[in-house]
Amino acid sequence: MGKYAGKNVLVTGAAGFIGSHLTEALLSAGANVTALVRYNSRGSNGLLTSLTQKASPQSLSLLRGDITDINSVDTAVKGQDFVFHLAALVAIPYSYEAPKSYLRTNIEGTLNVLESVRKYGTKRLVHTSTSEVYGSALYVPMDETHSLQAQSPYAASKIAADKLVESYCRSFDVPAVTVRPFNTYGPGQSPRAVIPVTIQQALWSDEIRLGAIHPVRDMTFVGDTVRGFLYLGVKEGVESGTFNLGTGEGHSIGDIANRIRELTGRKDTIQYDPDRTRPSASEVDRLVSDHSRITQMCGWKPSVGLDEGLQRTIDWFRLKERPKNPGEYRK
DSSP, rough: OOGGTOOEEEEEESSSHHHHHHHHHHHHOEEEEEEEEOOOOOOOOOGHHHHHHHTTTTTTEEEEOTTHHHHHHHOOOOOOOOEEEOOOOOOOHTTTTTHHHIIIIIIIIIHHHHHHHHHHHHHHHEOOGGGGHHHHHHHSSTTTTTTTOOOOOOHHHHHHHHHHHHHHHHHHOOOEEEEEEEEOOTTTTTTTTTHHHHHHHHOOOSSSEOOOOOOOOOEEEEHHHHHHHHHHHHHHHOOOEEEEESSOOOHHHHEEEEEHHHHHHHOOOOOOGGGGGGGOOOOOOOOOOHHHHHHHOOOOOOOOHHHHHHHHHHHHHHHOOOOTTOOOOOO
């Protein structure tokens, strides 16, 4: 990834799960990274905390702001060669309760980024979508032409954001690429997600409680997802394109949970918790990617299998302090 050396790169949502891993990878590639972090009164840098202690102040700059504020975005984008846009509200359960906040952050925030990228002539915008925009699979594996179906307010907001990016590519020749990760997991992920919450319960709780275990997901290790972002940031000829990032293998939540049980030595069975389920008509039953497009265009392939990725994630959690309420359900 030598094409990033000495380049100015902005990462919105840099304090989040994928954003923090991407920031670290860009720094390793020699980029000068500006990390846009949402302002908070605690002064928290989220998952960037440990990275800020290691990175050279000449190569990593933290900028506090808000993606919904055009002045924050304008200041962040000015002078950047590449912009990776990951800032978003992503917790699906909470989107049922506060949908307007998702529309403002995910749609208006993306519009602000597009306007600033257009204004300053940024070389490449990499916009982050999600496999949730597809809804339950009509066929598998799912390629980028699969129809879009919003089964949550979150998914609806991301479809709208994706279409905004598409419109700016067509209307204003904005050099943008849309990355559509399937379910990414790994060290640092929030306990709201199914793999971390299952691991925490397997390591530290008296029982393992989950919601629906029948849905099938394509789980991609975070290092593989980040490599896909890096490829698409510099590859020529991919502008205006949308690219899936996934393994092409589907596993039920129940199967994943049982693998975690085996890897942690747990013998007890999984208990059903109705509070952890989506509204019945809203559940996305199956998501399995077809990643052949990015493989053909960029040579990207997933390299970390599910068992290896789960073991790496478990090992990371073992080194952390035991949470007060392991497995507590948080929206």
